[in-house]
Amino acid sequence: MPYIALIIYLSLALTLQLLTGDFPVHFFAFPLNVILAALWFGGMFYLWKHKRKSRPISFFLSSGATSSSIISFVVFCLVVGVTGMRNLVNTWVFVAFLLYFQTVLLLVTLRGWRRLRFLLNHAGLLLAISSAFWGAPDTEEMRLRAFRDVPVREAYSVDGTSTWLEYDILLKDFNVETYENGVPSMYEAAMEIDGKPVTLKVNHPYSPSFGEDIYLTGYDAMAGGDSEYCIIQIVREPWKYGAAAGIAMMLAGALLMFAAGPKKRNVKEA
Numbered sequence: 001m002p003y004i005a006l007i008i009y010l011s012l013a014l015t016l017q018l019l020t021g022d023f024p025v026h027f028f029a030f031p032l033n034v035i036l037a038a039l040w041f042g043g044m045f046y047l048w049k050h051k052r053k054s055r056p057i058s059f060f061l062s063s064g065a066t067s068s069s070i071i072s073f074v075v076f077c078l079v080v081g082v083t084g085m086r087n088l089v090n091t092w093v094f095v096a097f098l099l100y101f102q103t104v105l106l107l108v109t110l111r112g113w114r115r116l117r118f119l120l121n122h123a124g125l126l127l128a129i130s131s132a133f134w135g136a137p138d139t140e141e142m143r144l145r146a147f148r149d150v151p152v153r154e155a156y157s158v159d160g161t162s163t164w165l166e167y168d169i170l171l172k173d174f175n176v177e178t179y180e181n182g183v184p185s186m187y188e189a190a191m192e193i194d195g196k197p198v199t200l201k202v203n204h205p206y207s208p209s210f211g212e213d214i215y216l217t218g219y220d221a222m223a224g225g226d227s228e229y230c231i232i233q234i235v236r237e238p239w240k241y242g243a244a245a246g247i248a249m250m251l252a253g254a255l256l257m258f259a260a261g262p263k264k265r266n267v268k269e270a
Contacts, residue, residue: 002055002056002059005056010096013092013096017092022087022090023090023091023094023095025090028137029137033138037134041106044110048110048111061107061111065104066104072097072100073097073098073101076097076098102126102129105122105126105129106126109122117253120249120250120253121250121253123246124245124246124252126246127245127246127249128246129246131240131243131246132243135237135238135239135243138237139235139237139239140163141158141235142156142234143232144169144232145229145230145231145232146169146232147170147171148171148228149170150170151170153165153168165234166194167194168193168194168195169191169193169232171228172190173190174190174219174227175187175188175225176219176224176225176227178224184221186202187202187216187219188202191206194208198214200214200216200230202216202217203215204216211236211237211238211239212235213234213237214232214234215232216230216231216232217231218230219231
């Protein structure tokens with residue numbers, strides 16, 4: 001019976017994908033995502049606490065549910081990674097599989113929470129994945145061209161949506177270092193962001209506020225150091241700290257497992 005319910009659940013996700021297209025991620029932005037996450041966690045905790053022997057919870061805690069959720073999650077990740085089809089993560093089917101995986105992981109974590117290493121590894125993985133899942137609606141990526149002597153405040157998302165920033169961005173100076181063959185080895189931009197002097201380098205973002213990073217991603221290659229503009233990317237990920245905390249927990253759990261060493265077995269001599 002639980003497997004039939006699972007098939008119906010995934011079939012419903014596939015039907016929604018065919019009828020409505022991709023999952024409306026940004027519809028579930030804050031505070032709706034926080035409310036739904038709290039209801040999901042609270043509901044699962046209640047069922048584990050008071051309905052632990054029911055057939056649905058027994059199924060979620062079974063080896064079959066664990067195996068099927070892990071395999072489906074890994075397969076999706078491999079397909080996205082190998083094919084580069086990142087749009088698959090926005091499908092109803094992927095969202096359904098990921099919610100299924102999180103539910104199994106949450107209930108398994110609750111069952112074994114008394115063991116510290118187990119808790120760190122499983123709760124850390126759950127925190128990292130849940131932060132990415134529930135925080136996806138609040139994630140924004142925008143770009144703009146910052147010019148010399150002309151403050152810019154309007155940025156654009158991938159779909160062309162315009163967003164007015166809470167601060168001005170102004171390019172003050174630009175520097176490029178190249179190898180002997182002319183290929184850039186390093187470039188940096190002296191910026192003025194919200195009236196503050198900031199130096200941006202590749203992979204060295206500036207954070208003007210909580211969960212927001214400003215990256216230097218490009219410039220006018222033809223002009224080199226005399227470039228009149230540079231390309232800026234603004235990334236807003238307020239849930240990234242939860243993912244980072246989850247990864248830190250998994251590392252701590254791995255260190256504890258390494259420190260404890262392999263389990264010793266008592267072998268009787270013949």
